[in-house]
Structure formats: structure tokens, C-alpha cells
Amino acid sequence: MDSYGKTFREIRKQKNLTLQYIAKDIMSVSMISKFERDESDVTLSRIIPLLNRMNVTLEEFLYTHNEFKKSEFREKLSLVIKAYHQSNVTIIRKIIEEEEEKFTKTEITDFRMNSLMFEAILSDLTGEPLAQESIDLVVNSLWSLEVWGEYEVTIYGNMIKVLNIESVILLSKEIFKKSKRYARLMSHRADIYGIIFNTIIVCLEKKKIEEATIFLSEVKNSNIPEKFIYERLLFKYLEGLLEITKGNIKNGYDLTDEVIRIFTFTESNSNVTIYTRYLNEFIQKRNSLRPE
Template identity: 35%
Template sequence: MRNLGFIFRDIRMDKGYSLKDIADGILSVSFLSKFERGDSDISLSKFYLLLERLNMTLDEFSFISNDYNLTQVETLMKNVRNAYENNNINLLYKLEQEEIYMWKKYNLSNHRYNSIMIRALAYDLNKQLELNQEDITLLNEYLFKVENWGFYETMLFGNSMSILSIDSIIIFSKEILIKTQLYSRIRKNKEKLIRVLLNTIFYCIESKRPLSALHFIISVEKILERHSDLYFEKVKLLYLNGIYKIISGNSNVGIDMSNKAIQIMNALGDINAVNNHEIYLMGKIEFLNKTSRVLII
């Protein structure tokens, strides 16, 4: 990676700003020049102000400084997502082993957490896989001890739900609104938070915890009231709210709500989502019909 000052200078010149344009009111022109030449370091607070003057986000600067490549975590998650969406358990196993190797080599705990998360996603695809209770305990301990969850902790929890008990899922999901508050104004963190809560609703429904499901439905509704442009999340909530109503005895309204959500997915051309959600909805309706029958002997 090149010196940050060199990269900053290239961006400044590319945008057509002079040293004085950027430095004015933040630091001296001579100090900024030294920073750009790599002769001096700069405080993080000053650097943020300089980026704002360049009309650039920290994510954009990081992307450029990494030679226009994704970060290691972003690359890992891209590969994990590709393997999971294609039901490629062999690739997930390979990625898990790579993270274990990195953990043992560098003794960095995040690689071990990554390996546990990948194992959880593989387990979600194949419930026959063995789980290590020590890993599950370690994951629980880490999530409990971190007071302020950033994007990483939210992602870690959301992708590891399949190996956690429903009680742990509910406890963490109730805490998540508090634990993520520090970073709540960052859009990608907010989107990840909502998607995690949507998954929580699903797990509550599957575990026959309707009151908990309702609690999180209401929580997500309140968040989405302030975000009118999160269409995917709203459609997903509409669908899950419909499923909740079906299992709670209001089947006609619930079926109508879930079908409306599926129609929106169909209009958007997401055929895989349409098929998966239709199958799940039919399963709930079929189960409802079975449990509503009167047994005659």
C-alpha cells in the first residue's frame, strides 16, 4: 500500500484543489504539504476534516488506498456469500480452514470468529455437520463482551444464528438496538441491523415464539418508519408479518400480506426469492390446514 499522503495528494490534484483550498482552517499549508510528501503524520481527527474538504468518504479513500480492491474482510464475505448462495459446502469448508490457518499463524482472534461464522453458514445448509460447542461458547462470550457493535459484530451475529439457541438469538436481538446505537447513522450498519432483526423474526416463527416475533416485527416497523427507501427490507417485513398472522390465527389476512410481498418480488424479477417464499408460505398453509382438521375415529 502506498503512503497515505501520496494518495491524498493524487486525489486532491485530480479533483483540482490547491493545498490552500484543502488546508484552510484545518492546518497550515506547509504541514499539509509535508503530509503529502510522506514527511509527517497527521491526527485522525484532522484527516477526517481533510477528507470532508475533498468531498470524500473514508470508505472511498480506503478503497483507493487498497489499489481499488476490496478489503480482506470484504473479499472473504464476497466468497462466503457466493459459496452459500450456490450451496457449495466444499468451498465453505475450504474458506473455514483458511481462516483457521490464519488464526493459528497470526494468533488473531477475528480469524477464529470468521471460521465459526463460516461453519454456521455451512450448518445452515447441512444440519448433519458437526458443531464444536467450544466455538459456540466462544462466539457467545465475544458478542456479550463487546459493548458497541459495529458492522463486523452485527454481521458475525447475523450469519451465525443457525448455531445459536433461540434464547441467545432473542437476547442478542433485544440488545442489538442498544449495542449498535453508536454506529446507527452509518447506512450500511443500519441495513445490516434491520436484516438481522428480520432473520430473528424468522427464527422466532420457526421456534414457535410468536410473542417474540411480534416484538421484533414492531421494532423493525419503527426503524423503517424513518427510512422510506429501504424497499427490500419493507417487502421482507410484509412477508414475515403475514406469516406471523397465519400462525397467530389470522390466516386470511396473513396469506394476503405474504402474497402481496411475493407479487412485489415477482414484479422486480427476483424469481429465486419468489419460488423460495412461495414454498415456505405453502408449507405454513398446509400445516395450518392439517392442524385445523377434526380427527374422527
């Protein structure tokens, strides 16, 4: 579907709205009619008020226009993640090659960043290290930006495991500031929490107790919305891991066991498996003894 006007008309018709109603105090009926017939364009400053009149967000409009598909970047990321869980190295390598080829042809940096992110995911699967030059490219690129949107947050979130601990701490300390502009977008905020939680886990694994404590405090001070039940539970789980790391074994287990119990009660079986296994691995690495 190439015509934005046709998409606009489709949504308007589905909502049983007349051109007269949509146009009132925004622009002429004839101009909207021409737009719907693909005879003229409408500027962004005009189309947003028109969409607001229909109670449709720009994101919903573009999603409809793209025939209810994710963006190409999101589609490829979904394929890579699926291949990762299936241990399908071939598919991931193919997608990396496609992004590299696009970068070679266009010299558009995003394609290079995409391929490096996919290489990082592949590295976690195969154990093959990512070249330091590639890691430095991503870190320097992210650090140079004043504002991080969904794209930059996604790149960083999937690169954390291949970065050294110093880079992770440095970038994660900046993330609330760099993404402040989009803080009210709930999906974006959830992504930020995911990155900070991963940062805390990395800090705990590297025995960076002070840094892990600081990041947990920042999350607590951010007032996790009540609707973010999963994030609130994971926050408590990480508090438990921190307590265990500090030597407060009983307090730590009380917190982590309560979170796993809630996952069990709500039949979140995959979460029960993931967090029980990780807790056991976490303890084994520290040679800690579980109290009776």
C-alpha cells in the first residue's frame, strides 16, 4: 500500500466519519478529498490534527498503512531473536550479510549498526567474540548522541553482553538522561527498565556492588508504574540477588523466592524456569550456601 491518502480514507470510512467532520477548523474538505484520492499531499503539521480528530495516533496510522506489519528493522530483529532461541546460526548469519550488503551499497550507518547488533546476538549464541573495533564503533556512536530513541535503546540493549563492564556502567548511567524525552511512552520506559535491570545483573556478576546498588536506587526513585507488574517483580528479584551478594542470604532468598512464588501462582511457567535456574547459577558462582 503506497498511498497515505488511501489509508486515511480507509480509516475514516471504518470510523463512519464524514469529510466535513474531519475537516472542520483544520483544512478544506476539497483538500482532504484530493489527499484521499492521492491527488495531493498533506503536511505532517496538518495530518496530525486530522488523525487526532479521528482519535488515531500517528503510530496506528503508519501501522495500518504498512498493512499491520512491524517496521523492517523490527521484523528482522524478531527473526534474529527467534533464530537465537532455536540456535539457528545460519539464519542470523544471512541477516547479518544482508545488512552489511545494504551498508556497502548505501553507506547508511543504521545498516552497519544493525549488523553489529545482530553479530552481538550471534556472539552470545556461538561464543565467538565480537571484534573490539566493532564494539568501539557502537559505543562511540551511542555516546555521541544527545538523545536516544527506541532504536538506540534497542541497539544498546542487545549489545550489553558483549561490552566491557566499564562501558556498560558508563552508558547505562546516561540512559535516563538520554531517553528523558520519551519517558512518558510506556513501551519506551519498559525498554529502559529492561536495560537497567540487565546492567544490574552484569554489575552483580562482576561484583560491582556499589554500582548495582546505585542503579537499583535509580529505578526505585523512578517510581515504576503500577501497571508494570513484571518490572516491579523483577526489581524485587534483583534486590534479593543484591542482598545475597552482600551476604544477607536469608533476606535475599525471602525476596527471590517470593517473586518465583508469584510467577508460579500466576502460571508464568517460563518465568519460573528462567528465574529459578538463574538463581541457582548465581548462587553456585558465589559458592553461597542456602540456609535451611
